[in-house]
Amino acid sequence: MxxxxxxxxxxxxxxxxxxxxxxxxxxxxxxxxxxxxxxxxxxxxxxxxxxxxxxxxxxxxxxxxxxxxxxxxxxxxxxxxxxxxxxxxxxxxxxxxxxxxxxxxxxxxxxxxxxxxxxxxxxxxxxxxxxxxxxxxxxxxxxxxxxxxxxxxxxxxNDAVLRENFITRVYAFDDWKRHVEADPGYHALLQFHSRQKYLLMAHHMEAYRELGRYLAGAHARPLEEAMSHYLERFMAALSRPATRKTHTNALMHVMGYLKQALDGETRRDLLRTVEDYRLGHVPLAVPIRLIHHYVKRHGSDYVRRQTYLDPHPYELGLRNAI
Structure with a gap:
C-alpha cells in the first residue's frame, strides 16, 4: 500500500x-x-x-x-x-x-x-x-x-474538509519534491501521475483527464516545461476540495480492480458501505479502510500504490470527520 x-x-x-x-x-x-x-x-x-x-x-x-x-x-x-x-x-x-x-x-x-x-x-x-x-x-x-x-x-x-484538503496537498507536494523534483525525468513524472491518479480524480475529474492526455505527449516537450505545466495544474486541481460525490466516484474506480477477486456477497457489502458514505451515514474512513483491507490482500501493485488510499498519516484521523 x-x-x-x-x-x-x-x-x-x-x-x-x-x-x-x-x-x-x-x-x-x-x-x-x-x-x-x-x-x-x-x-x-x-x-x-x-x-x-x-x-x-x-x-x-x-x-x-x-x-x-x-x-x-x-x-x-x-x-x-x-x-x-x-x-x-x-x-x-x-x-x-x-x-x-x-x-x-x-x-x-x-x-x-x-x-x-x-x-x-x-x-x-x-x-x-x-x-x-x-x-x-x-x-x-x-x-x-x-x-x-x-x-x-x-x-x-477548524473545517474538517478544508483541514483534510490542505494536509492532503502538503503530502502530495512532498511526494513531488522528494520523487520528481529531486531526480527529474519523464519516468519520475509518469510514475508520480500513476500513483496520484485516483487522488486527482477525487478532486477534479477534468484535470485528471486533461493531465493524462498531456502526459501522453510529454516526451515531445522539454522536461522542465512538462514538469512545470503538470505541477501547476496538479496542485490547482487538488486545491478544490473533494465532495462525497467525487469521493464515491474514485472509490468505485478503485473497487473495479477488486471485482474479479471478491465473491458476490463481499462485493455487495463493499457497495453498501460506499453507498452509506455517499448518503452521509458514515465518514469516508469507513469505506476507505474496508477497501484498504481487500486491496492489501487482492489488489495489484498498481492499485496498492495509489496515494488516494493513504494520502496522509492515518493517525491524524482526517477522514473520520468528512
Missing amino acids: AEQTPAPEGIPVGISACLMGEPVRYNGGHKRSRYCLEVLQARFRFEPFCPELAAGLGVPREPIRLVGVPGEAPRVVGTRDPGLDVTEALAEVSEEFVARHRHLRGFILMKGSPSCGLARVKVYHANGMPSHADSGAFVRALRRHFPELPLEEEARM
Missing part, C-alpha cells in the same frame, strides 16, 4: 510566527495554535516567519492595514499615520523569503492579517471607509512567486 513517509526530521512547512506562540503581533501578543503545536508539529517541521517583523516593523508597533480600490493592488500603510507606507518593504522581504524557502511544502497563515491573511482581509479607502476584501501582502507575493505552494489559514482548518 502506498505510504507517505516524510523525512525523519518532518515535512518543512512555513507558518505565521504568531501561531507558534511568538510575541510578534503589533501589540506584543501572539495567536498560539494548539492544533498546529499539539497535533501537526509531530509530523511537520514548522519554520515560523513574520513578514511585518522582517520588514523592519518593531514590537509593539503601529497597526497597518490595506488601502486601495478594487482592481488595484492595495498599499500597506499605518492605521494612524498613512505616511507609514510599508508596501515595498513587505514586497521585498516576501520575495526574499520565497527565494530562500523553495523547500517548503506548505504555509499556515494568520486569519485577517494585512500581511498574512489568505482572503477576506479588509481593504479601506484612503478616507478610512471600508472598500472591499483582498489577500494580505505576503500572501499575494507567495501566490505570485510560489503558486504551487499549498496555503491555508489556521482558523479555516
Whole structure:
C-alpha cells in the first residue's frame, strides 16, 4: 500500500510566527495554535516567519492595514499615520523569503492579517471607509512567486474538509519534491501521475483527464516545461476540495480492480458501505479502510500504490470527520 513517509526530521512547512506562540503581533501578543503545536508539529517541521517583523516593523508597533480600490493592488500603510507606507518593504522581504524557502511544502497563515491573511482581509479607502476584501501582502507575493505552494489559514482548518484538503496537498507536494523534483525525468513524472491518479480524480475529474492526455505527449516537450505545466495544474486541481460525490466516484474506480477477486456477497457489502458514505451515514474512513483491507490482500501493485488510499498519516484521523 502506498505510504507517505516524510523525512525523519518532518515535512518543512512555513507558518505565521504568531501561531507558534511568538510575541510578534503589533501589540506584543501572539495567536498560539494548539492544533498546529499539539497535533501537526509531530509530523511537520514548522519554520515560523513574520513578514511585518522582517520588514523592519518593531514590537509593539503601529497597526497597518490595506488601502486601495478594487482592481488595484492595495498599499500597506499605518492605521494612524498613512505616511507609514510599508508596501515595498513587505514586497521585498516576501520575495526574499520565497527565494530562500523553495523547500517548503506548505504555509499556515494568520486569519485577517494585512500581511498574512489568505482572503477576506479588509481593504479601506484612503478616507478610512471600508472598500472591499483582498489577500494580505505576503500572501499575494507567495501566490505570485510560489503558486504551487499549498496555503491555508489556521482558523479555516477548524473545517474538517478544508483541514483534510490542505494536509492532503502538503503530502502530495512532498511526494513531488522528494520523487520528481529531486531526480527529474519523464519516468519520475509518469510514475508520480500513476500513483496520484485516483487522488486527482477525487478532486477534479477534468484535470485528471486533461493531465493524462498531456502526459501522453510529454516526451515531445522539454522536461522542465512538462514538469512545470503538470505541477501547476496538479496542485490547482487538488486545491478544490473533494465532495462525497467525487469521493464515491474514485472509490468505485478503485473497487473495479477488486471485482474479479471478491465473491458476490463481499462485493455487495463493499457497495453498501460506499453507498452509506455517499448518503452521509458514515465518514469516508469507513469505506476507505474496508477497501484498504481487500486491496492489501487482492489488489495489484498498481492499485496498492495509489496515494488516494493513504494520502496522509492515518493517525491524524482526517477522514473520520468528512
